[in-house]
Amino acid sequence: MAIAQTYVPIATQTLGSAASSVTFNSISQGFTDLVLIANFALSATGDATRIQVGNGSIDTGTNYSTTYLIGTGSIASTGRESNASSTRFAGAAVGPSTDFATGIINFQNYSNTTTYKTWIDRYSGVTSSEVNAMVGLWRSTSAINTIKLFNVVGSNFVVGSTFTIYGISAA
Amino acid sequence: MSSSIGIYASQISGHLAPPNSYYSIATVPLQTSSVGTFTNIPQTYTHLQVRVMTHDSGATSPIDIALRVGSSTSAVDTGNNYAYHRLYGNGTGAYSDNGTTTSFISCAFCPGSGISSSIMGVAVIDILDYANTNKYKTVRALGGYDANGSGNANFHSGLWMNTAAIQSLSVFAGSGGTTANNTFALYGVK
Numbered sequence: 001m002a003i004a005q006t007y008v009p010i011a012t013q014t015l016g017s018a019a020s021s022v023t024f025n026s027i028s029q030g031f032t033d034l035v036l037i038a039n040f041a042l043s044a045t046g047d048a049t050r051i052q053v054g055n056g057s058i059d060t061g062t063n064y065s066t067t068y069l070i071g072t073g074s075i076a077s078t079g080r081e082s083n084a085s086s087t088r089f090a091g092a093a094v095g096p097s098t099d100f101a102t103g104i105i106n107f108q109n110y111s112n113t114t115t116y117k118t119w120i121d122r123y124s125g126v127t128s129s130e131v132n133a134m135v136g137l138w139r140s141t142s143a144i145n146t147i148k149l150f151n152v153v154g155s156n157f158v159v160g161s162t163f164t165i166y167g168i169s170a171a
Numbered sequence: 172m173s174s175s176i177g178i179y180a181s182q183i184s185g186h187l188a189p190p191n192s193y194y195s196i197a198t199v200p201l202q203t204s205s206v207g208t209f210t211n212i213p214q215t216y217t218h219l220q221v222r223v224m225t226h227d228s229g230a231t232s233p234i235d236i237a238l239r240v241g242s243s244t245s246a247v248d249t250g251n252n253y254a255y256h257r258l259y260g261n262g263t264g265a266y267s268d269n270g271t272t273t274s275f276i277s278c279a280f281c282p283g284s285g286i287s288s289s290i291m292g293v294a295v296i297d298i299l300d301y302a303n304t305n306k307y308k309t310v311r312a313l314g315g316y317d318a319n320g321s322g323n324a325n326f327h328s329g330l331w332m333n334t335a336a337i338q339s340l341s342v343f344a345g346s347g348g349t350t351a352n353n354t355f356a357l358y359g360v361k
Contacts, residue, residue, distance in 0.1 A: 006358070007193035032198070032356060033222055067315065067322030069260030076267075078260025082320050106313075108224045108293040108354075115352050116289045118224070120313055120324075133260075133324040137290065137317040168222070170198035170356035 004171055007035075012164040018043060018156035022163050023058070023148040027110075031167030034107040036147065040161035041100045047155040050086035051105070053117065055142035060085055068134040087136030089149060090123045097158040101125040110144040117144055192361035193220075199355040206343040207355025211244045212301075214336055216359030219298040223314070224291045225281050225353040227344030233261075233280035233323050235345035236294045236314060240301075242335030249274060255329040259315070262322060276329030279314025281344055288350050292316035294325075301337040308337060 013022055052058045066081045066088040090103055103123035116139050123132040199207040227234045241247035251272040258267045281292025294314030301308060310329035316322050342355050
């Protein structure tokens with residue numbers, strides 16, 4: 001077995017000022033999988049954070065869908081979004097700004113040009129949110145080289161929110 | 172690689188320390204097989220992680236992404252020495268169930284023959300303290316698939332009822348059917 005160290009940080013954004021979106025562009029195609037780890041809070045409650053991807057530019061078409069599973073502390077529920085213009089990442093209960101939530105998104109075989117792209121994430125809030133497993137689909141065989149996280153109703157990611165992309169290379 | 176934020180990219184600062192503890196051990200790359208087998212697994216790591224992308228052509232959806240492990244360097248345990256718990260949502264209902272004395276661990280669900288082969292099921296499977304010889308081995312997994320109108324999101328856990336160190340493992344779609352573009356990659360965590 002050829003053994004090689006991997007799980008390499010590709011890029012990090014630590015917000016020095018509030019931002020309504022975070023985008024990673026020109027992502028290297030030299031890895032097998034990507035892992036995006038986000039630790040963030042929003043400037044307002046009631047917003048929801050979403051994911052878009054693309055090749056060269058962000059795809060804003062209705063080429064996304066999501067299946068998700070949520071535990072709120074009192075109930076477990078599930079839902080689906082089809083033919084959407086983004087996938088779900090974090091639910092609508094994120095916030096306030098002291099409530100930093102964590103999401104880890106795994107983009108599997110993001111650079112292959114044969115299959116549609118599927119990603120899975122785990123997300124959990126702290127005091128006002130949920131635990132969430134989400135599977136997202138981008139119906140494109142294009143490689144992913146740009147990823148955007150944004151908030152639906154315009155609240156900001158607060159100062160101190162961190163977003164890091166790691167690359168994992170299979171031997 | 173470049174990155175930007177919505178407002179002031181110039182105010183981005185800070186980095187996370189590189190994780191120096193994650194190693195690629197072996198991979199079964201894009202192929203026409205729904206079984207990934209790894210033998211002679213080094214015993215020098217603390218944990219293992221298997222990253223899977225698969226689609227099963229031999230069954231209707233959903234079908235298990237299944238795991239077997241073994242104490243032999245060359246063969247996995249096919250006996251009824253496994254158990255698992257599943258928590259999953261299919262978009263219309265949230266469910267939990269379990270399997271006892273099973274012949275595999277259910278790690279997630281993948282799509283089957285009724286869904287386009289362009290749509291893949293994925294899973295990230297963590298096998299904890301795999302080289303320890305004093306306790307049964309525990310597995311956790313996150314996975315699922317979405318097919319724009321159907322799908323599953325999965326949290327699963329599993330048990331191999333054996334105290335032996337794990338020296339081989341196989342991951343496969345439950346029906347054993349085959350399709351193209353499956354990948355199976357094994358990593359070690361120090």
